[in-house]
Amino acid sequence: MAKVIGAVVVDQEECKGCGLCVVACPQDVLGQNKQVNSRGYHYSFMKNPEACIGCSNCATVCPDTCITVYRVKL
Amino acid sequence: MELKDIINPNNLVYEKAKLLTENTMHYCPGCTHGVVHRLLAEVIEELDIQDKTIGVAPVGCSVFAYKYIEIDWQEAAHGRAPAVATGIVRTNPDKVVFAYQGDGDLASIGTAEILHACNRGENFVVIFINNGIYGMTGGQMAPTTLIGQVTSTTPNGRDAGRNGYPLKITELIAQLPGTSYVTRQSAHTPAAIRKCRKAISKAFQAAIAKKGTSFVEVVSTCNMNWKMTPVKANEWMEANMFPFYPIGDMKDSSKSEPESYSPIKN
Numbered sequence: 001m002a003k004v005i006g007a008v009v010v011d012q013e014e015c016k017g018c019g020l021c022v023v024a025c026p027q028d029v030l031g032q033n034k035q036v037n038s039r040g041y042h043y044s045f046m047k048n049p050e051a052c053i054g055c056s057n058c059a060t061v062c063p064d065t066c067i068t069v070y071r072v073k074l
Numbered sequence: 075m076e077l078k079d080i081i082n083p084n085n086l087v088y089e090k091a092k093l094l095t096e097n098t099m100h101y102c103p104g105c106t107h108g109v110v111h112r113l114l115a116e117v118i119e120e121l122d123i124q125d126k127t128i129g130v131a132p133v134g135c136s137v138f139a140y141k142y143i144e145i146d147w148q149e150a151a152h153g154r155a156p157a158v159a160t161g162i163v164r165t166n167p168d169k170v171v172f173a174y175q176g177d178g179d180l181a182s183i184g185t186a187e188i189l190h191a192c193n194r195g196e197n198f199v200v201i202f203i204n205n206g207i208y209g210m211t212g213g214q215m216a217p218t219t220l221i222g223q224v225t226s227t228t229p230n231g232r233d234a235g236r237n238g239y240p241l242k243i244t245e246l247i248a249q250l251p252g253t254s255y256v257t258r259q260s261a262h263t264p265a266a267i268r269k270c271r272k273a274i275s276k277a278f279q280a281a282i283a284k285k286g287t288s289f290v291e292v293v294s295t296c297n298m299n300w301k302m303t304p305v306k307a308n309e310w311m312e313a314n315m316f317p318f319y320p321i322g323d324m325k326d327s328s329k330s331e332p333e334s335y336s337p338i339k340n
Binding site for chain 2: 005009016017019020049054056057060061062063064066067068069070071072
């Protein structure tokens with residue numbers, strides 16, 4: 001079976017830290033950063049980037065459309 | 075493979091819809107409005123109807139909807155979006171018109187307008203965001219508030235004896251012969267959001283084909299006024315809203331001709 005690896009890019013300034021993407025991720029890739037952005041929100045980031053499969057579930061649930069998803073088939 | 079090799083335009087699978095503007099949405103973190111705005115932008119882009127779509131924005135949290143999607147918009151008075159949409163679609167029958175309303179706007183203040191517009195079978199799409207509360211004004215009880223639900227005007231929970239019963243407006247509208255596609259969706263999980271997107275797309279196609287009014291209710295959260303985190307609000311919605319507002323299609327005659335029943339016999 002072809003292995004799929006993915007990556008997400010979170011727009012840190014747009015993210016409002018709602019945490020919906022963290023719950024939607026089936027691979028437990030995303031987490032909320034301890035740092036805050038300029039508006040004081042704990043933005044999402046890839047805490048576990050190796051596990052990402054690029055399924056785009058996080059981008060689908062993001063209310064502020066601040067996630068871009070990339071995927072490569074090996 | 076390094077992260078910088080994966081993050082490459084050739085490997086892109088999901089990006090922001092081109093119709094969404096660069097403005098940061100004013101909605102609270104985790105608000106369902108943001109998801110539905112994005113679905114609308116994606117559907118309009120997919121159907122390639124950007125230059126002939128006119129949205130009618132309501133009064134409520136989504137009053138600034140015109141700032142976020144690059145189409146023509148008209149602002150309506152409170153609850154009157156279906157009346158304004160009727161005027162637009164009757165004078166411009168070649169345009170694709172949709173009204174975007176919340177539950178305070180549609181189910182309380184604009185009940186007469188929505189029922190009569192749907193009963194006349196005006197050819198537009200109605201997107202109805204139902205979070206069971208008046209969001210913008212501070213979480214007061216709406217007609218759709220559940221029995222026992224705590225709001226700022228029912229601090230001990232809604233009581234049927236004093237406040238009446240919640241209104242299932244989508245079920246009412248499904249009875250009307252003027253409607254073509256009536257459905258209730260939600261937008262809390264990736265699967266539900268993909269289904270919701272399909273429903274919105276179907277509603278727009280029915281409006282383009284002049285099949286009558288299409289009505290898409292989206293059961294939503296208002297985590298700020300429910301006083302929960304966005305994730306908890308989704309769980310609360312699944313546990314409490316879905317039993318009373320079941321998800322699914324209520325009417326689908328988008329493939330058939332509009333009903334024309336007459337009791338008069340010669």
